[in-house]
Amino acid sequence: MAITWKEAERRLDIAAELLDKTDRCIVEGPLHAGIDLGTADVVLMVLNANGEPVAAFLEWAEVVRDGIVVDFIGAVDIVCRLLEKAANRLNREISQAATSFPPGTDHRLSTNILERAGLDVVAVRDEPCCVAQLLQLDKAAVVDIGGGTTGTAVVQNGNIVFSDDEPSGGRHIGLSIAGHFDISFEEAEKRKRQPERYGILDLARPTLQRISDIVARHIKGHAVEKIILTGGTCCLPGIEDVFMHELGLPVQLPNQPLLLTPLAIASLSLNKI
Numbered sequence: 001m002a003i004t005w006k007e008a009e010r011r012l013d014i015a016a017e018l019l020d021k022t023d024r025c026i027v028e029g030p031l032h033a034g035i036d037l038g039t040a041d042v043v044l045m046v047l048n049a050n051g052e053p054v055a056a057f058l059e060w061a062e063v064v065r066d067g068i069v070v071d072f073i074g075a076v077d078i079v080c081r082l083l084e085k086a087a088n089r090l091n092r093e094i095s096q097a098a099t100s101f102p103p104g105t106d107h108r109l110s111t112n113i114l115e116r117a118g119l120d121v122v123a124v125r126d127e128p129c130c131v132a133q134l135l136q137l138d139k140a141a142v143v144d145i146g147g148g149t150t151g152t153a154v155v156q157n158g159n160i161v162f163s164d165d166e167p168s169g170g171r172h173i174g175l176s177i178a179g180h181f182d183i184s185f186e187e188a189e190k191r192k193r194q195p196e197r198y199g200i201l202d203l204a205r206p207t208l209q210r211i212s213d214i215v216a217r218h219i220k221g222h223a224v225e226k227i228i229l230t231g232g233t234c235c236l237p238g239i240e241d242v243f244m245h246e247l248g249l250p251v252q253l254p255n256q257p258l259l260l261t262p263l264a265i266a267s268l269s270l271n272k273i
């Protein structure tokens with residue numbers, strides 16, 4: 001069932017608070033797990049029966065890229081590690097999980113990894129559609145700007161009428177920063193987290209304008225009155241103004257952009273069990 005924006009932000013605050021926390025936590029009732037296999041990181045989020053996060057673990061890793069698994073065994077190892085952390089925290093095994101995939105790619109990209117990690121896959125949907133399904137939306141577009149890709153889902157009266165994805169994201173901003181300062185990509189990623197000191201928004205602007213052109217193409221011909229941003233790239237302060245200006249539409253940015261897609265994936269199975 002869809003939730004309000006306020007409730008989504010409340011759950012995101014809980015998730016941010018417990019991210020990578022290993023201390024024990026006793027949860028009664030069913031658990032709902034979701035695994036986001038991104039191009040920049042892998043996130044496991046576990047919810048209780050009310051849809052509130054009770055465990056969340058993130059590992060930065062480049063195991064998939066633009067809808068292709070570049071390191072299958074590495075991806076399985078990470079998923080197993082994250083599951084073990086969650087099992088230790090919750091004192092319970094996680095035997096099933098939901099997952100997602102970039103729109104327009106084969107969902108087996110993700111489900112094969114979960115199955116190899118010993119999980120039953122209870123639900124699978126493309127990334128922006130997961131977020132679109134979680135929130136109560138009408139005449140809106142969810143735009144998920146991750147590390148390697150930007151995915152768009154258009155929602156009319158709660159129904160997803162379009163989704164697509166293109167290979168442009170935070171990685172390209174990292175490359176611009178690396179080129180500008182003549183530094184490594186890893187160093188550029190560090191500077192990206194100090195946006196004011198290094199004038200990151202200005203360096204990111206050409207990439208963000210290119211991404212907003214992609215979004216404009218995705219939403220063309222659909223009744224869209226609002227943009228919902230998600231994905232780690234949207235942690236960059238000032239990003240909503242760039243999209244508001246470029247697209248001429250109001251933009252809603254969640255309090256924890258990095259965690260909204262994982263929360264939405266974990267929520268996929270809430271009404272299923």
Ligand SMILES: Nc1ncnc2c1ncn2[C@@H]1O[C@H](COP(=O)(O)OP(=O)(O)OP(=O)(O)O)[C@@H](O)[C@H]1O
Binds near residue numbers: 144170
């Ligand atoms: N504080 C921050 N400021 C700017 N960018 C950030 C910040 N935190 C994370 N990022 C960027 O967010 C991106 C990762 O976001 P996310 O976890 O949504 O991607 P992903 O799901 O792994 O990738 P994709 O959805 O493309 O497969 C990286 O490019 C990272 O540099």
Ligand SMILES: [Mg+2]
Binds near residue numbers: 039
């Ligand atoms: Mg993603």
